[in-house]
Amino acid sequence: MDGSWLVIVVLIGVSVAWIPVLQGANSGQLFIYMQSVTSSLAPPVTAVFILGVFWQRANEQGAFWGLMVGLAVGATRLVLEFLHPALPCGAVDTRPAVLGSIHYLHFAIALFALSGAVVVAGSLLTPPPPGAQIQNLTWWTxxxxxxxxxxxxxxxxxxxxxxxxxxxxxxxxxxxxxxxxxxx
Incomplete structure (x- = not known):
């Protein structure tokens, strides 16, 4: 018998321990919590994927740094959301400006643009991928x-x-x- 049962037990334990965090985050609204997490982590991956498919000049270094910068910025906002949960309606918002004045969906658009800009800059500052490497992988090839x-x-x-x-x-x-x- 392998150790997969141990991994399952540990994941169930982590899931049960995470319930109080979920209840405290976003006033216990699971859908908003899931959307907030997704909007902090998915835009860098989406930007790299779209540029990789539609731009022949995108390369490994640009994609790497686009993911690293995007995920660092997204994870920072995610940590700030955990440290400064949403306040009840009518309360004065004393959270950092990135949480209080920028909605998580608008943040996702800005994070997508930032990640895409880093991918473009990183790709233009490094050598392009060889033609054989991108053959039949981009829209144009x-x-x-x-x-x-x-x-x-x-x-x-x-x-x-x-x-x-x-x-x-x-x-x-x-x-x-x-x-x-x-x-x-």
């Missing part, structure tokens, strides 16, 4: 620059459907951004 004789009707068909799926993904992303902007 999909099904392009195949070796002579390898470009068959099947690979063109795959590239066509990959672009159709990519366009559908972009359409869905635009719909999500619209809903986010409309309902935020």
């Amino acid at each position: 999909l099904g392009r620059d195949l070796p002579p004789g390898a470009k068959t009707a099947g690979s063109r068909k795959q590239a066509f459907w990959a672009r159709v799926c990519g366009l559908n993904a972009i359409l869905l992303m635009c719909v999500n951004i619209f809903f986010y902007a409309y309902f935020a």
Whole structure:
């Protein structure tokens, strides 16, 4: 028998111990707590992913520093939220300005922009990735620059459907951004 049962028991213990933290955070509203945590940790990953797919010049160093800076800033806000929980309605807000005056969803947009800027700066300050390394990995290199004789009707068909799926993904992303902007 392996030690996986021990990991499960430890995780259950951590989950039970985390309940008072959840009840104290955001007035016990689990949905707001989950959204707040996600808005502090997801934007750097999203920025790196989008730039990696749509920008051929993005490289490993830019992605690394974009993630490090973004996750450090997001984790700092997350720690501040734990140290300074939300106050009840009508109470004077004495929390730091980054918590009191910037909503967590607006913070997510700023964190996304900051992470993207760091990825772009880091990528431009270091050598670009070799063409062979990004072949068929970015939007612009999909099904392009195949070796002579390898470009068959099947690979063109795959590239066509990959672009159709990519366009559908972009359409869905635009719909999500619209809903986010409309309902935020």
